Amino acid sequence: MHIPVLSLKGVNYTYSNGRSFSFSDISLRIFEKSITCILGRNGVGKTTLLLIMLGFLKPTKGTVEYSSKLGRGEPKSKNIKISYLPQYERIQEKMKVGDYMLMGRIPFISPLVLPRIEDWEIVIKYAEMLGLIHLLDFPMEEISGGEFQRVRLGRALVQESDLILLDEPITHLDINAKFKMMDLIKKLNGLEKSIIFSSHDPSEALQISDFALLIHDDHSIHYGETKEIVTNKNLSRCFNMPITIYSGKNSYACIVEKTT
Amino acid sequence: MAKKIVLFIIVVLLFLSACVSNSLQDTAIVINDAFGQEVSFSKAPTHIVVAGKQTPMLANFVYLFNESSEKISAIENRSQSSNQFLSLIDPSFPEKLTLEKGAGAEQISAFEPDTVILKTTMKEQIGNQLNDVGLKPVYVSFETIDEIYRDVRILGKILEDRDKSEVIINFYENNKNTIDLMLKDSQIASRVLLLQISESENNYVYSVPSASWLQTLMVEELGGEPVWKNDASAGGWMEVNIEQIIDWQPDIIMVINYQGQSPEMIRKLTEDAVWNQFISSSEIELKPFPYDFQSWDQPDPRWILGYASIAHFLHPDVITVDILSGLVIDFYHELYGLDLNMINDEIISLLQSQIE
């Protein structure tokens, strides 16, 4: 639990379109087989940070390092082990669920050949695990939001990556699906995957994550174990509202105390 | 009361006489152009411009008249070979090439011409705009033999040399009649194909002329059967492929090439396997349509030479090479006033490979 899988050193980022927005020096280490939640208000830069962790965006200053298990940090290499699920993902609506999950095998298939039987068998294995077998032949446009999220996780599993980055995976789901999703994330973690996901609902962090990263409005951060970092005080600062955490038997809720 | 009536009558008479004298002044020259429209000039034009796509051929007609040298101010610069020829006739010709190719009404009006000579096909493109600017275009056509006679007369009127226009027309009529007479007893109706072969980017494009053009009419006039006539388009040249050429079953193909390469085209054809087989299996004759500065198939003063050439190709024993050569010499001597030496040096030499 203490081996870093990803570390940021002095990372700064400024948008190129003039918005003088930047991360102040961020240095932190994400550990293997952990679940980390990135919390912050909308627009504070959660997506940007995830993309920097992916390597898709290069920091304007500082470095991102990956453990050797992830390949040499360049997803171009054969051992690509990072999966990414964007908040709004573009898909071809007529594409079948099975074919979409098969996309996860791209790192393993040379461009000039077609997927092999083994690749398809891997898809079936994870489809079974996620309860998606009956959907494999359906076009993407015909499945529900919750099913879509499971399908995307299926793609990540098929990619056999060790690190999965999720951009607000739970935010748009209904209560039922929310809890199912959180269970799923824990299950993936059980498969020894490291998971980083972003959210603007702190109760999700409290529910399932080991570590939390709070990004405040002034772009300073708090990072550490969830139980230490996610406190009333920190949350109130992060979201600019007085927040109180209530805990039930197995769950958490964060309430804003209205001050008149 | 009587005084008023007399006064009134005098005023009316004066007015009428003014009108009459005005119109007398206005109608120094009245021309019925190729559209049948009246164009009138108060005095004969002395600054004439020739423009439009068919300028080379029109210029060739205009230069049949000696007055051209003085009266033509500008000619659209369209054809190297035509320019070369006209420079032989008039050494000051190059100075007239001040109108660039594709010139529109604006550039033309800059020359302040008294009139502009245009082919009928140029009405929409240039003619109407010239009218709008107040210039008077005169349209000519030259697309049938009758039109040629008519339009030569039009030019004669404009250039104030009616005598020369009659000389020209007599030359044409006499020679045509002579040829027709000589062919009176020749009954063979050959299936004739006029084929333009142009080379473009290492490919050959075959096309046939419009059914209503001069070339087609000349073939018919001489008793030939123009095999493409029924299929031809009404517009311009129609591109065809070799299968269609074979399907028309011509007896004789007269090859036209506007770069003066018709003998060369024929030579290249005979090197092609399919043409070879076609020619030998069907016993077809391939003849190069002569070209000296201008292809003789065009609506150009040389049309009579084209006429004679077609006659020669169809009946070589009646209209012999000697007769044809003689006609060429007469043509340039009588109509263009070139002396015999010049004709030999500049023109006959060009025709060596074309008329055997």
Next chain:
Amino acid sequence: MKKTSVLPVVLLLFILIVFASLIGRYQGFVTYKELSRNSLLQQLIVMVRLPRIVLSLVVGAGLAVSGIVMQTVFQNSLADPGILGISQAAGFGASLGFLLFPTTRIPIQLFAFISGMISLVVVLRLARRIENQNRLSLIFAGIAISAFFSAGLGIVKYLADPLDQLPSIVFWLLGSLSTSDWSAVVQIAPLSIVCMAILYLLRWRINAYSLSDSVLYSLGIDRNIEIYLILGISVLLTTTIISFSGLVGWVGLIVPNVARLAFGYDMRKSLPASILIGAIFVLFSDTLARVLIAGEIPLGIITAFLGALIFIVLILNNRSRA
């Protein structure tokens, strides 16, 4: 989604090829009996019709493959080499190449390719700069670039042909296979087939371009390099064909849409289907072009006419389903 079998299409293609070789302006449609005793007809078929048939198959398949690749990469079913201005740029390049080097054919293809690549890069850059980037920005950029190169083509032709006597410009802007012979086949077909083969092998990979850029990155695809490679091969394919045939339009636009409608969106099926359907479409069109009337009808006119008809059917079909 319909599951159409590919066999009837292959059969149709084969029948069309046989039919096309037996029909022409010379003697119309011939029977075997006539064929066996007329050696001139045999010559015509072997030396004139067959190379033209081969070239129309190559043109049809090539333009269709180019179209489907572009439509999938750009996720835009209106993309095709003509709309993006690549065809026009190829025409401009080819005619410029001929103006400068009138005797050999190689510079023509080379200039066409370079022009095509330049226009591709410009269109992509231009589209990116358009505010409110959406599906249409690419099309707008393409319209601008295609108009630019069309004008350029007109200028080159004007300079090259002062006597205005060559039919070339009409041929270029409307497309024609009337000058097909075996030497043209040798110069055009091998390179085109190689390009098509490469794109055929890449057909599953190209499906990935429907995904978001960040996801592609996570899957190890360096989008910039790979996309330029794939598009580069498409452009090479298109420009090689156009440098001979002139601007034949609508094939790259229509055939992929038809192929996808019949065979689904997976490139594993729809790309090979495009090859077959494209070949059929152009072979059929060119046969009409050389047989319908005595004169040669420019191929582009027929493909535009048929293409537009099919386009209307596709639109109506789309609306009734939506």
